[in-house]
Amino acid sequence: ILNVEQSPQSLHVQEGDSTNFTCSFPSSNFYALHWYRWETAKSPEALFVMTLNGDEKKKGRISATLNTKEGYSYLYIKGSQPEDSATYLCAFIGDDKIIFGKGTRLHILP
Amino acid sequence: NAGVTQTPKFQVLKTGQSMTLQCAQDMNHEYMSWYRQDPGMGLRLIHYSVGAGITDQGEVPNGYNVSRSTTEDFPLRLLSAAPSQTSVYFCASSYSGQGWYPLHFGNGTRLTVT
Numbered sequence: 325i326l327n328v329e330q331s332p333q334s335l336h337v338q339e340g341d342s343t344n345f346t347c348s349f350p351s352s353n354f355y356a357l358h359w360y361r362w363e364t365a366k367s368p369e370a371l372f373v374m375t376l377n378g379d380e381k382k383k384g385r386i387s388a389t390l391n392t393k394e395g396y397s398y399l400y401i402k403g404s405q406p407e408d409s410a411t412y413l414c415a416f417i418g419d420d421k422i423i424f425g426k427g428t429r430l431h432i433l434p
Numbered sequence: 435n436a437g438v439t440q441t442p443k444f445q446v447l448k449t450g451q452s453m454t455l456q457c458a459q460d461m462n463h464e465y466m467s468w469y470r471q472d473p474g475m476g477l478r479l480i481h482y483s484v485g486a487g488i489t490d491q492g493e494v495p496n497g498y499n500v501s502r503s504t505t506e507d508f509p510l511r512l513l514s515a516a517p518s519q520t521s522v523y524f525c526a527s528s529y530s531g532q533g534w535y536p537l538h539f540g541n542g543t544r545l546t547v548t
Contacts, residue, residue, distance in 0.1 A: 355532050355533040355534075356532070356533025356534060357533075358533065358536060358537070360536075360537075366541075367524065367539035367540065367541055367542060368477075368524075368537070368539050369539075370536030370537065370538075373533070373534065373535065373536050375533070375534060413476070413477070415537070417531075417532065417533025418533075421479065421482070421492065421531075422467065422479065422482075422531070422533065422537065423479065423493070424469070424476050424477040424478075424479075425476060426474070426475065426476035427476055
């Protein structure tokens with residue numbers, strides 16, 4: 325069974341502060357790594373698709389890095405805003421299977 | 435485009451009843467999948483399909499059947515519902531299962547089995 329771990333499980337961050345969290349995944353049979361943002365009462369929405377070791381992606385204040393050799397990816401949020409409150413999921417893709425981590429629940433404190 | 439459409443949004447079943455959760459996409463995606471979301475467990479893969487006529491099991495397939503007769507539709511069947519199948523179910527699709535394209539999710543179906 326493939327294991328995708330995300331840490332921390334939950335995070336409280338003051339508005340305006342920057343933060344980051346981790347996704348760990350198997351380093352073998354790697355096809356891709358996805359990040360999704362999941363707001364309460366909505367469906368997950370894709371943030372990034374990362375396929376190459378050393379990939380760095382950025383969308384506004386959110387960015388992500390990828391290390392396939394050691395099996396981890398970081399998601400960074402710069403200058404947190406209330407609208408960043410959500411659960412952030414990573415998904416490991418290998419051998420046609422897409423396996424999700426349990427997510428990091430981010431709470432932005434006003 | 436409608437994207438990924440799931441029906442129904444809510445369903446209550448009694449133990450032993452059967453039902454089908456519908457999923458349709460209009461994006462010509464080859465890859466379709468079903469997940470269940472339970473508290474503290476994240477999204478767990480039930481079944482997936484890489485194209486019409488091809489299905490395979492995910493992490494938690496027991497108690498569920500799927501078929502993929504067309505590219506557009508990927509229904510999930512519960513043959514004899516059990517309380518352990520109370521969950522929120524999400525259908526998701528993508529251009530391919532190799533991960534080079536993101537998943538597009540439906541709005542979910544909240545199922546309660548009493």
